[in-house]
Amino acid sequence: MCPESVEQVLTRYNDSRRCLVEVLQDIQDREGYLPEEAIRRVAERLDVPLIEVYRVANFYKSFTLRPRGKHVLTVCKGTACHVRGADRLLDELRGQLQIESGETTEDGQFTVEAVNCVGACALGPVVVVDGEYHGHMTPHKLRGLVASLQES
Amino acid sequence: MKRINTVEELESRRDTLLQEQDSDTLTVTLCGGTGCRAxxxxxxxxxxxxxxxEKGLQDRVSVQVTGCHGFCEQGPIMVIDPENTLYCQVTENDVPEIVEKTIENGEKVDRLLYRDPVSDEMIEKEADIPFYKAQDRVLLGDNRRLTPGNIDDYIANGGYAALGQVLNRMTPEEVIGEIKNADLRGRGGGGFPAARKWETCRDTPSAHKYVICNADEGDPGAYMDRSILEGNPHAVIEGMIIGAYAVGAQYGYIYVRKEYPLAVSHTEQAVKQAREAGVLGENILGSGFSFDVEIARGAGAFVCGESTALMASVEGKVGEPRPKDVHTVEAGLWNCPTTLNNVETWVNVPHIMNKGANWFASKGNESSKGTKIFALTGQVKNTGLVEVDMGTSLNDIIYKIGGGPHNGARIKAVQTGGPSGGCLPENKFDLPVDFDALTEAGSMVGSGGMVVLDENTCMVDVAKYFLNFLQEESCGKCVPCRVGIGRMLEILTDITEGNGKPEDLDVLEQLAWTISETSLCALGKTAPNPVVSTLMYFREEYEKHIRDHQCSAGVCRNLVEYRIDPDRCTGCGACLKACPHGAVEGEKKQVHTIKQDLCEKCGICKNVCKFDAISVQ
Incomplete structure (x- = not known):
């Protein structure tokens, strides 16, 4: 990440201590994760102890301190998705990509995540692929989706 | 946008907007909620x-993209007015036919009409569909009429009239009195009377006070707050301004999950428009009252649904709860008096001010007034958001609105209230859904998640699912929650893996009691509910797992084995192709077998087999 972008994010939030969570979110949106140098810079400019920024980054589920793959496959594990077979989707991805949820493939193409609820419960089971929602998902459809991403 | 300086100007603006509307114009409304977009x-x-x-019709036909209509299962939904024709599961390929037949010639496209799964009847009009008919859509009805974040649309629909009336004619005490008479109870989970919070906050002296809208909605299985904020953000803002006037707050926060990007952007747009129009910010509608709101984005933590944790999160800190010896209405955000309500509570406020406390109190039953939105999901035909009068029975919601079982399997329970709630068996389905009746039965209304479970669901697995969730989401600050939930989960894992002992059930009950009595916050106190309620109503399922090492639903993987029946297998190869673990072998057109050492018992093979050749043992 070029150093300017961290500075720009902080400036947009007027170096507000309250906005620490939002600042980290915006940095992650740009970079895909929270790089160490960015966290250090945030701590410096907001005048917050470095360990506090790390606590916040570790506490909230949506932050990641490791780079993610080119494509992020988010499997919803909400109750409605669970009872409609979300586990099978994780089986499918584990079989296809040989990674567990929370991991990234060695070639850096895919990250698989399991999250608690994406709030599209009526369409369960739901998989979010690079921010796009896919409802009524089946292992078969998911295999097709992964294949189309591999080709792209 | 021109600033509105007085309540009179607001009313004349509304009149002008209404005159511009023509009810005879052909209007195509498309649901643009997250479900239909997906x-x-x-x-x-x-x-x-x-x-x-292309057809030169753009001036004759008005097109509107609204927020969520609630009937997510049938999306994308399109409604054509004034005929009120509803088309479901519309694709872009259907559009030329819709334009030609319905828009140009007034004919219906039969295959896109809704077919009632119960009566198999084709239904033309939106208003005649049983899913909608049995509801009382006070709040969701607005979603269907409005372009989200468009202030003119909101004003034309009666928006900000309640605010005008409050600022012009009512004292803060009178506003609180009206909320008290309406007996509005918080829709976020606990059902605490809103007026009591407002009153204490108002009575606590402080130079700074805040109001907060909780739109974090961390409960898995609930998404009504998302849909309201996406579809009608101005109503939330109007409710908050009225609340701020009543308690004497100058500033407010809408705490919304970042995972709800559409809700965030529509709310940002609405806040900006409201400021420009003069209904938010300095000297609102020339009344001398000033109030502004800011959006604070949550970053994914269930515990932030707890008020003290949420406020820590708004301050940019780790969202850990604190003991509530001093309530947040006295010392909340930055130690100032703070009134926190959730989205659905705030959005009820303008309705109560417009139509009166008596109107609100006339809906519902003795214990709980008004309507409540539920996210009806799981193994039921019509999934989506449903709004009913408080006190409606579970039976009516699941069968009349939900249309009964999804795939013919018998419905055996309903899970309400998310991880803090519980599972109620079929023989409790005549219970009225209100704050007190569900709590007495061992569950709760919670924020309104309602997941229907059928006989293919294992209740021990459901309890384990929630404990797993809660253990991940426990902030770890207090021992009962951090260690206790973990221990309960270990026991449940043993049971689902065939290693349970008869005395485990007593230990679970003891742990449940200790955790609920001694945890620091509501997350911990209510965490054992899913286990307690399933133990209360489905104890025999636990016993069967422990005694016979059997899972009747075939869900608990360590207790089942998948086998292919050689007499039925045609060697089509579907299971072999579908198995993600490479556990199926066999030549084409020869009987296939499952290699048990590789089988992870996910059941994908069984789902794809067209010959019913795969059985769970």
Whole structure:
């Protein structure tokens, strides 16, 4: 990440201590994760102890301190998705990509995540692929989706 | 946008907007909620605009993209007025036919009409569909009429009239009195009377006070707050301004999950418009009262649904709860008096001010007034958001609105209230859904998640699922929650893996009691509910797992084995192709077998087999 972008994010939030969570979110949106140098810079400019920024980054589920793959496959594990077979989707991805949820493939193409609820419960089971929602998902459809991403 | 300086100017603006509307104009309304968008509403919209343009119809037909209509299962939904024709599961390929037949010639496209799964009847009008008919859509009805974040639309629909009336004619005490008479109870979970919070906050002296809207909605299985904020953000803002006037707050925060990007952007747009229009910010509608709101984005932590944790999170800190010896209405955000209500509570406020406390109190039953939105999901035909009067029975919601079981399997329970709630068996389905009746039965209304479970669901697995969730989401600050939930989960894992002992059930009950009595916050106190309620109503399922090492639903993987029946297998190869673990072997047109050492018992093979050749033992 070029150093300017961290500075720009902080400036947009007027170096507000309250906005620490939002600042980290915006940095992650740009970079895909929270790089160490960015966290250090945030701590410096907001005048917050470095360990506090790390606590916040570790506490909230949506932050990641490791780079993610080119494509992020988010499997919803909400109750409605669970009872409609979300586990099978994780089986499918584990079989296809040989990674567990929370991991990234060695070639850096895919990250698989399991999250608690994406709030599209009526369409369960739901998989979010690079921010796009896919409802009524089946292992078969998911295999097709992964294949189309591999080709792209 | 021109600033509105007085309540009179607001009313004349409304009159002008209404005069510009023509109820005879052909209007195509497309649901643009997250559900319909996920099902492909955006390409439908593009195709519609293009078709209308090509045919030169764009001036004759008005097109509106609204928030969520609630009937997510049937999305993308399109409604054509004034005929009130509803088309479901519309794709972009259907658009030319819709334009030609319905828009140009007033004919119906039969295959897109809703077919009632119970009566198999084709239904033309939106208003006649049983899913909608049995509801009382006070709040969701607005979603269907409004372009989200468009202040003119909101004003034309009666928006900000309640605010005008409050600022012009009512004292803060009178506003609180009205909320008290309406007996509005918090829709976020606990059902605490809103007026009591407001009153204490008002009575606590402080130079700074805050109001907060909780739109974090961390409960898995609930998404009504998302839909309201996406579809009608101005109503939330109006409710908050009225609340701020009543308690004497100058500033407010809408705490919304970052995972709800559409809700965030529509709310940002609405806040900006409200400021420009003069209904938010300095000297609102020339009344001398000033109040502004800011959006604070949550970053994914269930515990932030707890008020003290949420406030820590708004301050940019780790969202850990604190003991509530001093309530947040006295010392909340930055130690100032703070009134926190959730989205659905705030959005009820303008309705109560417009129509009166008596109108609100006339809906519902003795214990709980007004309507409540539920996210009806799981193994039921019609999934989506349903709004009913408080006190409606579970039976009516699941069968009349939900249309009964999804795939013919018998419905055996309903899970309400998310991880803090519980599971109620079929023989409790005549219970009225209100704050007190569900709590007495061992569950709760919670924020309104309602997941229907059928006989293919294992209740021990459901309890384990929630404990797993809660253990991940426990902030770890207090021992009972951090260690206790973990221990309960270990026991449940043993049971589902065939290693349970008869005395485990007593230990679970003891742990449940200790955790609920001694945890620091509501997350911990209510965490054992899913286990306690399933133990209360489905104890025999636990016993069967422990005694016979059997899971009747075939869900607990360590207790089942998948086998292929050689007499039924045709060697089609579907299971072999589908198995993600490479556990199926066999030549084409020869009987296939499952290699048990590789089988992870996910059941994908069984789902794809067209010959019913795979059985769970």
């Amino acid at each position: 099902s492909g509403a955006d390409p439908v919209m593009d195709a519609l605009q293009q078709q209308l343009k």
